[in-house]
Amino acid sequence: MGVLGRKIAFVSLFILFLTAHSQQRIAKIEFDGNEHVSSWRLRKVLVTPVPTWTMRLFKRLPVADPKSIKKDLENITAVYLDKGYLDVLVKAKPIKYKGKEDIVTLVYRVDEGKKYFVERIDWSCADSIDTVKLAKLIGLSPGDVFSPFKLESGRLNVYRYLADLGYLYAEVEAGYRKVDSLVRIVFSVKPGKVVYFGKITYKGLINTKKFLLKRELSIKSGKKYSYSAIQKSRQELFRTGLFKVISIELSDTLSHPDTVDVVIRVIERKRGFYGASIDFGGNKNYDFTMQISANWGHRNVFGNGQSIMMKGLLQAEVITNWQFISNRYEASIYEPWTLGRKIPTNLVLYFEPGLKTQNFPWRVQRFGAELSAIIHDEPRTHKIGATYERVDIYGVPEDIAMEIKMQQGIYITRKITYTIQADVRDNPLNPSEGSFARVSTELVGGLLGGDEHFAKIDATFARYIRLYHDFILASRIRTGVIGRTLPAAEIAPTNKFAAGGANTIRGFKELSVGPKAADGTMLGGNVIFLLSSEIRFPLIWKFYGTVFLDMGQVWDEWKDINPNDIRVSSGFGVAFMTPFGPIRLERGFILTKLDPDQKGRWHIALLYPY
Known part of the structure; x- marks a missing residue:
């Protein structure tokens, strides 16, 4: 039985009591004996709903649920353990609320005990292991408040560090011993042998070519095993937007082979998509407008990861007057890898033929292109872009067209x-x-x-x-x-x-x-x-x-x-x-x-x- 389990073993009698009085409701929740942790902090970890004045007013008080209260005891104990109170004991006691049989004040009584600090950290491992590096990973140092949760987190960090060096079968154990109000931590590390990635198999591919997955992977056949490389590969595959489900599994690790084969299973998303929308609004030239837009796209053209999208927009004046006032057509092409490098590039072409309206009896035609590229260099992101636009006004002489540009603030922007x-x-x-x-x-x-x-x-x-x-x-x-x-x-x-x-x-x-x-x-x-x-x-x-x-x-x-x-x-x-x-x-x-x-x-x- 773990530390947390030992601290709450006594609650079974209380659970039986509440089961026999399952209709009891809680009017108040109080804490007693919590000198070093505020009631506000403990209240945040409760599963049992905290009664409010509105609940009391409308007689909607929470039920004293045994399972919820048991979870409360676990959570309160965990808060204290994380703060170094290893001997903490928490009990829950219902007290009749203003003499009513079916309504109680639920009191959590805390016996905090001593607070423990880290005295020293000892290592039992091969001389080839850099314990100075490992000590920085565990998150605890001599003089720190001891937390069994930080100790377990540190143990996992040590394992992942060794796993990134190829030690897939590393065994890392962490224990501690209490001496007065101090804790002595002992880490036992057995790295085992270095393991390499073997054959990589792909399953679930229907419309996506295998090379698309290969170029996103940080794991390669023949390279040292790396836990981080597997996690990064999974993230990069999700970023493509092509898959709903991705799993990366190791096969036959029980026999501890020198090389481990990898199986990558995916479930592809639908390649095509479409949509439409209607929006209503207004602007300084028209009181009421309606905009209709529709789009169609394909997120994996030819199975290579490129995507395309076509979009059309039509805007009209409505209610006070009925007329079309503008339209726009867009086409975009997305390339996730540019010139053989992972540089996502997006090209957008747009065309606005323009429409003559009652307010503006001329046609303003626009054509433009926007090119952008993104380079990820965690935690930094670089984005480079270029914009080209051409604007022509038809239906009026050239000198009038220049005047219209000035009056309406029409600027040709290239940047x-x-x-x-x-x-x-x-x-x-x-x-x-x-x-x-x-x-x-x-x-x-x-x-x-x-x-x-x-x-x-x-x-x-x-x-x-x-x-x-x-x-x-x-x-x-x-x-x-x-x-x-x-x-x-x-x-x-x-x-x-x-x-x-x-x-x-x-x-x-x-x-x-x-x-x-x-x-x-x-x-x-x-x-x-x-x-x-x-x-x-x-x-x-x-x-x-x-x-x-x-x-x-x-x-x-x-x-x-x-x-x-x-x-x-x-x-x-x-x-x-x-x-x-x-x-x-x-x-x-x-x-x-x-x-x-x-x-x-x-x-x-x-x-x-x-």
Whole structure:
């Protein structure tokens, strides 16, 4: 019987008691004797629902379920064991609630015992084994609080390290002995013999060629066995998007052969896909619009991993007036390996023939291409892209066409982009540790031609620190600058910087911070600075709270930078966690007195701002 099992063996009598009184309900849950672990922390690991005032009001109190309470005892014991209290004893006792037979207060009584620390770590292994390296893998050092869970995790880390060196049959045992309030740890390591990968067999392939799997694998026949190579191979095969199920198994390991054969089984996804959607909305030119889109694609053309997709969009004005106003056709080709290297490349071609409408009795035709390539160099990702566009206006003289371009802000954009980012967050949707950095650059126009000529750089860095329990400090700094490559070149407002809103400076209207025209129209600026910090913490169930401080500004040019122009806001919010990320409701208060027309506001947004 393990440590955890011995700590809860006594609960059988309590389980029998509750079984005989299975209709008892719990009005309150209390903890007694927990001097070194807060009730809040213990309450988080309970399986039994914690009664709330609403449950009591509507008489929906949770049932005293024996299985749930047994699991509670296991979880509470595990919390203490992880904190070094190896002698902990936990009992559960029901007490009649206000004299009622069928309602109880459930009290978890804790006898914490002594707290144990690591005295030393001894190794029993061959001289060829680098114990200094192994000691760094176990996560425990002399003087640390002892945790049997960390010890087991360390044992697995040692095995995986040896397995990556080819020692598939390594035997790693970890034990400990208590001496007063100290623990002496002993590791016994028997590496065994070096093992090599043998024959690799593929099963389940129907439409996919074998070489496609081979090029994704980190395991090769004749190479040393590696646990990490198997895990990486599985991840890379899933990344192709071609398979629903992937298993990588070793055959005949019981006899401990020098070479192990590998069997890779897959279940392929359907190659073809299609879809359609209808969206309703509006814009500054039309009150009510409807957009119909349809797409068709193939994710494994000729069995080589390339994919293609065709897409068509049609937009119409509806209700107040009925007419077609725009259409667009797209074709994209995706190549996962380029020039024999794993560099995913995507080419998108689009064509907008344009339509004459009652508002605009001319036709604006667009043709363009977008090429992008991604290079993964964990934890860094590089993305290189190029965009080419041509715009022609038909139905009016050439001089009128130029005037229409100016009035409607039609800019022909041709550019080259490069982005590098490093993401070491533990969870991209709800990070609690790690950091995220990204630098993106654009070179627009120049030798490429087009109407705009500028260079742009935008840099962001975010850091996440666990302050206390699940209280997370998240901070972000962002800076960016745009410079013209031709002195008289115009830059479209959509390519300039603007701030304000749920993801930049909360409390301000969306994209309301920055240079404006006399009528209040946002022109955008060429320099941006943002600095934000917030504390995120759990509230109840899937709800999290947030308190934040945002500051920043957008200036027209570098010479216009003035710290006194910086806008500052603060506020609070609530986030509800979903499988797609948090949905935020936040209230921002403007602290600076530079914008008398803005009084702060509420924001609703999906995902954290950083």
